[in-house]
Amino acid sequence: MQKNYKMILGYDGSRYSGWEHKTGRDTIQGKLVQVLGHLTDEPVHIIGAGRTDAGVHAKGMVANVVLDTELSDMELKDYVNHYLPEDIVVYEMTEVPERFHARYNAIGKTYQYRIYDGRQKPLFDRKYVWTTEKKTDVERMREGATYLQGTHDFAAFCKNPQKKKSTVRTVDRIEIERDNDYVTLTFHGDGFLYHMVRIMTGTLVQVGLGRMEPSQIAKALATGERTLAGVTAPSQGLTLVQIDYPAR
């Protein structure tokens, strides 16, 4: 009997060409299709809550997949973890109602971006941070973040906006915390455009380095001019942390 499974996943995105399956490339979705494909003769369709770019990590990606299997939830999870490579982990795999759709039902997402601005080169976490040349001023970054919070047209904070699709999004929370030489930016919103978290981060870092005025963010939002926003922060500092769904 066909059953619908919700999966919560973590992955180290360093060596992957992102979430979405591409022929001839290593992708997270591709690895999952490969492993789950051993359980069934039918084609396996995995629906992710969203797509993460090449090099982006995850601690709480959500996906769903319809499978016809006799295995219990626990056996299924153990099976998948056993055959997945060591840089992809399935934390939860549970049967859910047929109507559950990881993308359509998602109502919120949390991303974290980690910056390292210490004097020494980072070592053991060098693949999970963006190292800036100078110290960043967290107070200035927080000031810049106040402009980004709320409901705006984020066209200036998006790569290749599509004319027919809305670029309005709501970012209801941006937290910026320093822990010694590490600065973590946490973004929560109803959804994010292509490269949006990385462009918001790159912009806030330029503000934090004193290379851009916080108020320029308001101008970028108002005009939709990509060139008024900052650089795109590299993918390796970014982690998808959580996807929210309505309480049942």
Place this chain on the structure above:
Amino acid sequence: MQKNYKMILGYDGSRYSGWEHKTGRDTIQGKLVQVLGHLTDEPVHIIGAGRTDAGVHAKGMVANVVLDTELSDMELKDYVNHYLPEDIVVYEMTEVPERFHARYNAIGKTYQYRIYDGRQKPLFDRKYVWTTEKKTDVERMREGATYLQGTHDFAAFCKNPQKKKSTVRTVDRIEIERDNDYVTLTFHGDGFLYHMVRIMTGTLVQVGLGRMEPSQIAKALATGERTLAGVTAPSQGLTLVQIDYPAR
């Protein structure tokens, strides 16, 4: 003019065949010789405080090297860090008296070993821990550690002991701490034999898993029988943390 430099180093040992230079192999010492070799026409001799095995990491390795250079300490450190691969970092590089010898002058060493015994696969730190199949009992491990502490003949805790060389060492401190699914073992002593920290760890883990009685450690020490001690813990969980030298 020839000057003697003391270096404090960190490295991710994952892709190296250990500290010591071997032709045709990637080693930490080899990489340092290569980079420092650009500064001089003389052969470069780097003296490490000790050797770390293939796959072992370091946060506080110490080495010294005699160089004839006009660069300031700071310039020298920046130069070396710029040309070293991203998995080796020089934290300090300072001129020291000619008589300083990283190996002969070392009077103590601290190693840390990290175990992970959670139910999920480890992800972002998977290269820096040893994952055990079951939960380890920290209290039992601490009981086992009391037998190892002190001055003993550690012949049973050494790979290939050499007949002519003493296998007596003093381990004055073993601390075992749990932090959620992680157990960290910290060893401090005057010096350690080949594989000694890894065999002590493997033995304590077997005690912690209930597969060996703590008192068997006393028997292993008394008889010098390697087979009475436990397995050799894998290198990837081990980090050389600090080398002590006499206060001037």
